[in-house]
Amino acid sequence: MKFTRKANANWQGTGMEGTGKISTQSTTLDNAQLSFKTRFADGVGTNPEELIAAAHSGCFTMQLSFLLNEGGYTADDLNTEATVTFEDGTITLIHLELKGKVPSISAEEFQTIASKAKEICPISKLLNTTITLTVTLVN
Incomplete structure (x- = not known):
């Protein structure tokens, strides 16, 4: 495609x-x-870092959904917050905070699939920075 x-x-x-x-x-x-x-500073409007956070959280969450489906799971809810750190003219870190409700999946398998999603998400592959991930499986 x-x-x-x-x-x-x-x-x-x-x-x-x-x-x-x-x-x-x-x-x-x-x-x-x-x-x-x-x-x-604080102002009304958007900025490049916020747009990167939106693109990354959206891409990662959608990629995760596809991988879960491949594994035979359907998420009830996936929520990802992306935090972009800008420091001295460089984006130095993006942290993805995932909370998901997925019936019948173990925490270990959810972590494994989420880590794979982080690696293969097209936006993750595009970005030249450190990307970290915290995963919480909600019952």
């Missing part, structure tokens, strides 16, 4: 005082605000 997706960013002004907008092909983001404040 091959496909492409697009997003567009526009920036006007200086890095610190300028403003930008970002839009996605699906229009889920439609001229969402970007600014120095939304990236490095």
Whole structure:
């Protein structure tokens, strides 16, 4: 399977005082605000690191669902929080915090399948940083 997706960013002004907008092909983001404040302080809008966290948590969780299905399991609930650490101009770490409710699976097997999902998720393979994973199986 091959496909492409697009997003567009526009920036006007200086890095610190300028403003930008970002839009996605699906229009889920439609001229969402970007600014120095939304990236490095508190502000209304989004930022590249938040978008990476969203992409990574979504990709990993979907990949995990496929792998669980291959193993004969169907999740009742999978919830992944991705935390992106930005330090001195570099993304130094992404931590995935997974909580899942999957009937009839052992904690060990859930951990094994989740670890495989972390390794083969296309976004994980794209990123050049340390990726850690904590797994909690909820009954």
